[in-house]
Amino acid sequence: MTTVRRSDATRAAILEAARERFASDGYERATIRAIARDAGIDPSMVMRYYGNKEGLFAAASEVEIGLPELGALPARHIGAVLVTHFLERWERDEVLTAMLRVGVTNEAGAARMQAIFAQQLGPVTRGVCPDPEDAPRRAALVASQILGMALTRYVLRLPPAVAMSTEEIVAWLGPTVQRYLTAEAP
Amino acid sequence: MTTVRRSDATRAAILEAARERFASDGYERATIRAIARDAGIDPSMVMRYYGNKEGLFAAASEVEIGLPELGALPARHIGAVLVTHFLERWERDEVLTAMLRVGVTNEAGAARMQAIFAQQLGPVTRGVCPDPEDAPRRAALVASQILGMALTRYVLRLPPAVAMSTEEIVAWLGPTVQRYLTAEAP
DNA sequence: CATGTTGGTCAACGCTTGTTGGCAACGTTA
DNA sequence: TAACGTTGCCAACAAGCGTTGACCAACATG
Structure with missing residues (x-):
C-alpha cells in the first residue's frame, strides 16, 4: 500500500x-x-x-546480509562458503564498509554491527559447532577473522591484502573459519 | 644532553x-x-x-612494539609466541587501541599503523616462511587475524571476545598464525 | 477557480572546533 | 636589582557543524 x-x-x-x-x-x-x-x-x-x-x-545502514542456506550445505565446506559469502557481500556495495568505519567511533554503529553479526552468524554456529554452549565464542572467533580481513583489505588497505584475489583469500581463511566452527576446543 | x-x-x-x-x-x-x-x-x-x-x-602514537627474539625461538611455536606478545602489548597501554581507532578514520593514523606492522612483522615473516617472495602476503594474513581480534576485543567489544582469557585466545589463534606463516601455499 | 499538500531553497540560529596573540607570574642569570 | 626566557591563563577569532523556520513553486483536489 x-x-x-x-x-x-x-x-x-x-x-x-x-x-x-x-x-x-x-x-x-x-x-x-x-x-x-x-x-x-x-x-x-x-x-x-x-x-x-x-x-x-x-x-x-539498513542491511540484509542474506545468509546462504545453512542446513543444506555440506558441513565440511562451511568455512569456505562463509568466507566467500562475506567477501561477496562486502564487495557488492559500501554498506558494510560504512558500518565498520562508523562502528569504530560511534556507539550506535558498533551496536548495529554487533547485532548483524550475532543475528547472521549465531544460527550458523549453533547448528554446526560440536558443543552448542560455546557457539558464541566460536562466532566471535569467526567474526575476528572475517572482520580482520575486511579491516585490512577495505579500510586500512594494506597493499598485500588488497592485491590478493578472492579465491586466494578463501583458500587461506576458509580452513581457519572451518576450524573455529567445527574443531574440538583446544 | x-x-x-x-x-x-x-x-x-x-x-x-x-x-x-x-x-x-x-x-x-x-x-x-x-x-x-x-x-x-x-x-x-x-x-x-x-x-x-x-x-x-x-x-x-610514538610506539615501540619491541618484537621478541625471532631467530632464537623454536620455529614451531612462533604462532603462539606472536599472538601472546601482541596481546600483552595491546593490554599494557592504550596506544595500539588509539592507533587502531584513529587509523580507521584518519589517513595519517592508517599510515602509521601500516608502517608499524610492516616494520615489526616483516622481518619475522621473511625469516620464517618457506618462500620469501610471498612474505608480504603472509604478513598481511597474520595482520588480518591479529588486528581482527584486537578490533572485536578492544574496540567493538563483542562480549564473547572480551570474556575469553588470553590463554584461550592464544590456543585458538596461535595455530592460525602458525599456518599463515609456515604452511605451504594452498 | 480556490485550496491544501508536497518538494524544495534560503538564511539564519547557537554551538563547538582548532588556533592565535596578549599578558601576568615565576625562576634564572647577570 | 634588572633583564630575560619560560610557563601558564584568558579572551577572542574564523570556520564549520547540526538544526530550524520562513518562504516559494508546483501540483492535486474540491
Whole structure:
C-alpha cells in the first residue's frame, strides 16, 4: 500500500550519497552538508526526510546480509562458503564498509554491527559447532577473522591484502573459519 | 644532553590524556579542549608544545612494539609466541587501541599503523616462511587475524571476545598464525 | 477557480572546533 | 636589582557543524 511519492528519487539519492560518505569518511567527518551537496539538494531536506544525523545513518545502514542456506550445505565446506559469502557481500556495495568505519567511533554503529553479526552468524554456529554452549565464542572467533580481513583489505588497505584475489583469500581463511566452527576446543 | 625542562610534567600529562582520548574516542571526537581539561591545563598549551592536533597525535602514537627474539625461538611455536606478545602489548597501554581507532578514520593514523606492522612483522615473516617472495602476503594474513581480534576485543567489544582469557585466545589463534606463516601455499 | 499538500531553497540560529596573540607570574642569570 | 626566557591563563577569532523556520513553486483536489 506504499504509494509512490514524488520525492522518492531524492530520498534514494540522499541515501546513496550518505552510504558513500559514511563508508569513506566515517561518522563525524561525513557531514550532512557534504552528503546533501553530493545528492544535489539542500541540507535541510536531509533533516526533513530522516530527522537527524543518527536517523540518516540508521536508514543508510539498513542491511540484509542474506545468509546462504545453512542446513543444506555440506558441513565440511562451511568455512569456505562463509568466507566467500562475506567477501561477496562486502564487495557488492559500501554498506558494510560504512558500518565498520562508523562502528569504530560511534556507539550506535558498533551496536548495529554487533547485532548483524550475532543475528547472521549465531544460527550458523549453533547448528554446526560440536558443543552448542560455546557457539558464541566460536562466532566471535569467526567474526575476528572475517572482520580482520575486511579491516585490512577495505579500510586500512594494506597493499598485500588488497592485491590478493578472492579465491586466494578463501583458500587461506576458509580452513581457519572451518576450524573455529567445527574443531574440538583446544 | 637533553636538559630537564620545568614543563616536562605538563608535556607528559598532555600526552597521557591524549592517548586516553584518542583510544576511547577516535581522532575527530578527541578534542584538544577535552584533552587539555583532562591534563588540567589550558588548550593553548597543547598548541605551544605540539604545534597542532596532527602533531599531538604523532607524538602520542610514538610506539615501540619491541618484537621478541625471532631467530632464537623454536620455529614451531612462533604462532603462539606472536599472538601472546601482541596481546600483552595491546593490554599494557592504550596506544595500539588509539592507533587502531584513529587509523580507521584518519589517513595519517592508517599510515602509521601500516608502517608499524610492516616494520615489526616483516622481518619475522621473511625469516620464517618457506618462500620469501610471498612474505608480504603472509604478513598481511597474520595482520588480518591479529588486528581482527584486537578490533572485536578492544574496540567493538563483542562480549564473547572480551570474556575469553588470553590463554584461550592464544590456543585458538596461535595455530592460525602458525599456518599463515609456515604452511605451504594452498 | 480556490485550496491544501508536497518538494524544495534560503538564511539564519547557537554551538563547538582548532588556533592565535596578549599578558601576568615565576625562576634564572647577570 | 634588572633583564630575560619560560610557563601558564584568558579572551577572542574564523570556520564549520547540526538544526530550524520562513518562504516559494508546483501540483492535486474540491
